[in-house]
Amino acid sequence: MTQVIEEAVKKVKEESKPRNFTQSIDVVITINDLDINKPENRLDEEVLLPNGRGKDIKIAVIAEGELAYQAEQAGADIVINKEKLEEYGKNRPEAKKLANSYDFFVAQTDLMPTVGRFLGPVLGPRKKMPKPIPASANPEVILGRLRSTIKIRVKDQPIIQSIVGSENMTEAEVAENIDAIMDVLDRKLEKGSKQIKSMYLKTTMGPVTRVI
Known part of the structure; x- marks a missing residue:
């Protein structure tokens, strides 16, 4: 799975047009069979990214x-x-x-x-x-x-969207950050990461690339 993610990160970076700022790389994850009407299914977790966000926060x-x-x-x-x-x-x-x-x-x-x-x-x-x-x-x-922490939430829809790095980070670094999110989902979802329906990556202003 890590190799698949790294290849997707590489593609995202290659297809993103140069900008006059460092773009973030975001992940969008859709989850299957998650009844968001149940409060216990509304995820609100902090994740420490091992390689940082790649972007400053306030x-x-x-x-x-x-x-x-x-x-x-x-x-x-x-x-x-x-x-x-x-x-x-x-x-x-x-x-x-x-x-x-x-x-x-x-x-x-x-x-x-x-x-x-x-x-x-x-x-x-x-x-x-x-x-x-x-x-x-x-x-x-x-x-x-x-500064290396993100929040992942599921509220109104069974979707998670979060920054996982920036375009000046290596494919391996971004993939390791995504793995940290996957570890949390493995613990918090009833069927773990098997419950993931789809995963996409994109830069701030670039096209979307499907991972799974």
Whole structure:
């Protein structure tokens, strides 16, 4: 299967016209015999890609004191303190803009109740509620892991679509990332990866290539 995926990745890259930016490579997986009316079948999983996403993501950290300082040093895209958090709570349009602008949120554990109060209404529906971390945590490790993490979801249709790399990654690296998703599906689906009906790959602006 890995070889088949690698060949599909190669084809996708060859058929994609050069652009003035690095294109992502996405996978689209359709699942058979999945009753999405049952809540337990609505997958919502995080997958750590062994070779990273190949594209930058934006991470917001909600913290104060030493943790806020370390988060800034670790390259967080924005650090939000308690005062700023309350400001967002009073300005719903800005809160929505914040929610849409960042891929992941991380919050100091003792600030989580405040986060829930002021940002919960906008982050919750977007499945972006922060991961709580203690004030003594090392944000560099946490942010590094998040930069290689994707979310796979099945909600309204039995379809998963997610980034699995970028066109400047090798075929083997992208295939290994897809294998990580397959491992999750093997664990979460009743019949494992045998339940996959089809799999396609595509670059951001390129044609679609069928894998299976």
